[in-house]
Amino acid sequence: MPEVNVALLAFVERYAGTPIKWDIVALFAENPGLRDDAAHIAARLGRAAAPVARELDDLTLLGLLDVTRPAARSVYYLAADGELRARLAEFAAQGWRAAVGRVGD
DSSP states (O other): OOOOOHHHHHHHHHHSOSHHHHHHHHHHHHOTTOEEEHHHHHHHHTSOHHHHHHHHHHHHHTTSEEEEOOTTSOEEEEOOOHHHHHHHHHHHHHHHHHHHOOTTO
């Protein structure tokens, strides 16, 4: 059985524990310079804006994202935390299956 990458598994459980969070985390992993509002992020993901906005706010509270509130909209972007960015890059490079091994192996 392959070794479990515990740090990556913990990252996934904390930051990508719902399907919407998974999509958001994957989007920011693929686009680390992204700065956008909830409506545009939701459109990129093909999801409704309200649930995406809730998950973006949660990821902000968890420290993965930061937010600025210019004018009437919130703009979300990756936090500057180097360790979280490293985990995010690992998430993008290895993905879930590499983090926990293949089910049934």
